[in-house]
Amino acid sequence: MKKFRLSAALALGLSALFTAPASAEVETLRMARQFGIGYLPLTLIEEQGLLEKHAAAAGLEFTTEWLRFTGGSGMNEALLSGNLDIAAGGVGPALTIWARTQSNLKVRGVAALESMPLYLVTTDPEIKELKDFTGQSKIALPAVKTSIQAITLQMAAEKYLGEGQHAALDAFTVSMGHPDALLALLGGQSEISAHFGAPPFQNQELKDPRAHLVLDSYDVLGGPHTFNMIWSSGAFVDANPKTVAVLMAALDEAMGFIRENPQEAAKIWMAAESTNLTEEEVVALITDPRVTWSVTPEGIAPYLEYMTRAGLISTDVTDWKEIFFPTAFPG
Template identity: 70%
Template sequence: MKHFKLTALTLGLVMTAVPALAEVTTVRLAKQFGIGYLPLTLIEEQGLLEKHAQEAGLELSTEWLRFTGGSGMNEALLSDNLDIASGGVGPLLTIWARTQNNMQIKGIAALESMPLYLVTTDPEVQSLADFNSSHKIALPAVKTSIQAITLQMGAEKLLGEGQHGALDAFTVSMGHPDAQLAMMGGQSEINAHFGAPPFQQQELKDEGAHKVLDSFEVLGGPHTFNLIWAKNDFIENNPQVTAALMGALEESIAFIKENPEEAARIWAEAEATNLTHEEIVELITDERVNWTTTPEGILPYVEYMSRSGLITVSTEDWRDIFFETVHDTDGS
């Protein structure tokens, strides 16, 4: 039997003969409806991800998909039909907890902090205690969306311990555009909607609608509404693409802050909306809205969801839920 000795030179030749694993050339991203996805709309419409990738020497294309809720995105992510998901804190924490021992899905960055309103057209409903079996509350996904989780947290806070699920039976999964039409049309069983901007603001312009719950009041302060997340393998195998994504996101957020008028115009052209330009600018510049990649108010959701059994793992460090892309921010 012959034995071969690998010298440092031959070993080096062998190693250099094996090319480094190439990064993806197409990124599949998804977003939902509402002004909260404005940073992603700008990335898509202005080609910012392609731009930052090209600056890094990469040829990259993007495919954009649309979903009505975070749970559907998670299914697409798990089945390898999506690379970058977006949605509320609830769906992120659900998939984060579910995949800690395998795919290790985590958050990449926040998109903004923004209040969410529960709106109803029933004049008899002035608090959560007034809801009963005659009511149907539309929200993106029953029990898993950030609206559903916030509703449970609000029920526990306002109705008492053990009452977190008191309104679950009245909730219905429905995308924001359809929910708004159903509730405001008056011809549907839907008479309440836990929505998001701009739908909640549009609803409140009608004298027959009023706000029942404010998510900032439930959380005791501002909190992240939307985020983006991905599998650990995608982030590890595509460091340059990930850096380009963060660069694109930071550029889009800076653009929103510096050019709200132009950001409003771009969003209006990209989305089917009957909002006026002034109304969109008002939403973008709302003093309660903070366009930022920094996660905010994540831990109260973690604490509630783990305590109530919605997720089976917990943490006291928000960084455990996110990749290093935002670890140097002042998150919470």
């Protein structure tokens, strides 16, 4: 747990978008993240004490608690039950809880964490494309039907297998955290024959000579898309404008550090997480030209359109920017 202070002057400047009274500010900020380098900005915030740095000058006092999850579904349950303030995960679970709560908690995205391609990797030499998966195949992903990988897989099935085939691979999917999925796929002793993962797990898998790429999410979406984002309830954001402003300032500094000091960012992440990747490999992931470190979301519209059309969410919203608080669009 970490305790810190924020000056009144800085808080007023940072919280210009909000009007809730200071007395409403939270006493304990409960934040979540998952596994993978896509959560690098949050890792830097925690490891470098960036919340403390941006809070120390001005007088806002609260404690922070970091929670770890293996998928978005668990975080959404924690958010709905009042046991979590800031969730972090893929676009799929974020859109799911956004649509589900518009008549009550009014959950929306606070910011994107990055845009990053996701790979479907297999060790089965007979599987070259989606049509090659059979009843004997098992595809590990963070959460069936709701994770960004599960949603992207449905979109890919519709795109490559034909109209009405969006759910063709659902029966093959298994909920499993990325670390466990990597071990299951490469261990060869389980039923898992493929993993729709995320960096660095997908990159570790592709180092194995038995593994090969089946699907790239950027191909499915037709371009770059936000992978991970953070979200919260309207009630929390309205009641805690200074806390949210401090979080955004810390996030902005973390993004800048990643862009300007990728090697140092790699060292910090490697010290905080378990990985068998070399420093050179982690730096390559961070500086991959296909990866963008930014709080501004992109590629959200295809997910919103598909999930609405497929009946995964119920909404009449067509402008994807309505899914986010103004914090996601700085400047």
